[in-house]
Amino acid sequence: MGERSSWGVPAVTTKNGTILIKNIYYMLAYAFRSLESYGYQEIAGEEFSNIHDLFAVILAKEVSRQIKRGLYREYHSRTEALPTVRGKIDLQGTIGNKIKRERCVTCEYDELTENNPLNQILKTTICLLLRHGKITDERYAELRRILPFFSNIDEIDAKSIAWEAVHLQRNNQSYRLALGICQLILEGMLLTTESGQYRLSSFVDSQQMHRLYEKFILEFYTAEYPFAKASSPQITWALDDGAGTLLPTMQTDIVLSRNNEVLIIDAKYYSHSMQYSFGTATIHSANLYQIFTYVKNKEAELSDRPHRVAGILLYAKTDEALQPEGDYCMSGNQIKVSALDLNRDFQEIQARLISIANQFFAA
Template sequence: MTKDKSIFIKNIYYMLSYAFTTLKESVYDDIQKESFENIHNLFAAILAKGIGLQLKQGLYREYINRVETLPVVRGKIDMPGTIRNRLGRRQVVTCDYDELSENNLLNQILKSTVFLLLRQRDVDEKYKAELKKEMLFFSEVDQIELQHIRWSDIRFQRNNRTYQLLLVICQLLIEGSLLTTESGEYRLASFVDEQRMSRLYEKFILEYYAQEFGQRLKGFSSRALQIPWQLDDGYDALLPVMQTDITLTYGNQTLIIDAKYYERTLQTNFDVQTLHSGNMYQIFTYVKNKEAELEGTGHQVSGMLLYAKTDEDLVPDNVYQMSGNQISVKTLDLNQEFPEIAGQLNKIVEDHFMVMLPDAV
């Protein structure tokens, strides 16, 4: 059984809505009220709404370089091409120019992902019909080979920031797809792979605390921070960056949370189950270096491994006292209605910092 089978499909929507606050806009209200049988219908619904909103604002356009043979000069004359035209006695000019075009990578990814969804049997016809109508406005946009997309090259700025949520949905869909051997066409898997869900899980928890506590509890912060190595001589060549998933700070206390989304929470050695050793070493290292950084300030630093619950019988819920610091291991059950998930997250902060969330969810 794949891991996201134990997560209500609607909860992935809520996780996305915290990770990308665009989903909280009124245009997406109808999605909140729907029930979804599979994740592809959820993503199809979000894309249909989001692309519709983007069409009202206008598709993103950017300058694309073109070299074409034209009857009149446009842009710069390409001399080698123009000389070849003259030698061939053609009364045309080869021009090198930039054209503002909708046929750019962002729109190409959207179109290609939509056509991937349209080929899937488990996507409801109502979503397919809406997406097909929207694709009429993409007639000038090319489809591209999905496996060749280099996601790391995509940059968002002021003019295309509204595409960020849509491109994340596309990436989740494309990288969770399988290639069939018989027809050579893409077939969507019934799950999103563990690595992608892990990133969403981390960002969801970070943004949940930032929005629910950080915006309503004065002095509370939720950030993903880097922790500097506390070195005796300052020599840090080849040392890895210590980047926390979530660092919660309130008053004179800091709680560093490492969010872990695994198919299996525990490791087994010689039939003995234990926590993943690397996870424990990592959070301990974060805590001790942060404590050393704040030495003399009276600040207390603790750590937590927050695992997404699996179908394993043993559910970690432990608190350890290690070298003067508290290191806890908790489990977040995503297989519940969202208010219950919010309650679990609230309780972590309320118990640790001894505070109550104003107007709690």
Template sequence: MTSDKGILIKNIYYMLTYAFQVLRQTTYENIDAEDFDNIHDLFAAILSKGISGQLKQGLYKEYVNMSDELVAMRGKLNLSGTIKNKIQRKQVLSCEYDELSENNLLNQILKTTMLLLVKERTVKEERRAVLKKSLLFFGTVDYIEPCEIRWDRVHYHRNNQSYKMLLNVCRLIIDGMLLSTEQGEMKLAGFLDEQRMSKLYEKFILEYYRLHHPELHANPDQVKWNLDDENDMWLPSMITDITLKKAGRTLIIDAKYYGQQMQKNYDIQSFRNANLYQVFTYVKNMDVKHDGSVSGMLLYAKTGEEFQPTNKFKMDGNEISVCSLDLSMPFGEISGQLERIATEYFS
């Protein structure tokens, strides 16, 4: 199976199913049986099924502000526009009103992403055909330039919750893969950028433990500074990626997705010092009893580097480990690695 920077494409799908559990619904049940040659094809499969399902429910509508010249009053009168019409001897009123419309930001993002995938030749023809068919239902929806999308204006509520996973996939594609050629044309890169993969990797590990080990109470935790007094003014917040807790023991996992796990100084390789400092700081400040019940782990996504050591250190009474999760393996083996971590620390 083809890989994305050393990660099996199918494993990216499995990571997405944990990050966005709606993918476990029957709408998407056939995807995990398919083989994908590239990540574009995977995303096209998810969106084609998801948008087809959304069309059966109906596209989300919201009130949008409209302006029009009308013979009868509607909404609010635009006085300056109406006076202008009067001067020009036009027997119409300039009105502003709200109308329930499918032409809103959420549907515009879906349409733009579908158009990008339809143009991508690495997407299988049958999937492009499904997307083209779906696009017919977006005739009243405007295309929006990818660079002009205001993601901060995307808000979810009871009436549009079904869009959440779809738009997250759209954002992975647009923010994580979109490139501009010298001619100013848009095309998709062959892989997700490191920043997007890092967030997905972290979310996957967190949701894996939440689903399979609820007894570990997996959460990102805020770590309070272990101070001698109450003066914490100007101290930065410390928030873990994943904290697992059970029976008085705690494991802080710092999930790291880098192209290179090691750093080199004067031709000598070592673990990245900033990462070790960070997890050590989390551990020492959370271990308020100073009894060694809090451990830390740097869990790297294994990369193509030849030298990827693992190690355990006893630092001032606390265990700090450095491990790698091999995302190029079949998913059953990835799951096995995560299970061994849970067993080692909490059994």
């Protein structure tokens, strides 16, 4: 069973703190906008006792949709000794067959197969949830019904998946949501015991939650805040000599812009949202330097016209007693620091995000 919030609603423990399980769904729904467009709204009304159960129902529904559509197939090159010619003859292999007095021809040919990395990832994730996930009998049965469609597809080592090498094309774009859920499960929840066996943790890894948190906020403002454009652009360094070859890229998380009014939001999801030195708590210095740098370089970009640029460090609230909160004016720019409580009713989270944007654009 999962944990429960202070008022008895099912919640999940992350390294950051507790989050209502239903809010994980809403965050996923914004991060993967297809959750809403594909008619998954009924999931929002269900109760989930733990995070495994939520991921299992979304994965089962999405993979079932893919099966109806047809599993993705791609050509793989094979070399095989055959009684008749298929594809291109491998001369060296065929000579070897003759030497061994075997009546076959070694051929190289391309085979269209479902046994490819995309389907292997789906099967591996389903099998791990079945073997190690804390899921209800109903979810277990749903996943079991899917497995026969993957009988000709191999399982792979979950920790060997090179996610950066997984590229979707026009003819397999429908896998995007399913693979996103698989990556969240495998990278964020997969642990290995001392005996080498896999187990699924009941919390979600902080790094994966950071990505989900950041993507959720960006997509929330894209969908729910029409008064400003939401994007995630790079900011150019304001250089005097133009020689910035070795400078790091300033990649923003969320930027809300209207005309020349710009609010830069840096989303932060940490186990500890404050830093401590000799018992004194302060805001993470690197985070503050980062948002200040973004704001000042963006302001330099707009210096030839009327403008207003501000920044906010938006931490996910932890279970710690002290939370980062502050409103500062630094070199003429407003820099805010605040914490978003993900362990609240989702309507409160929505209202808080809208309020943050309104405070800047209505000022």
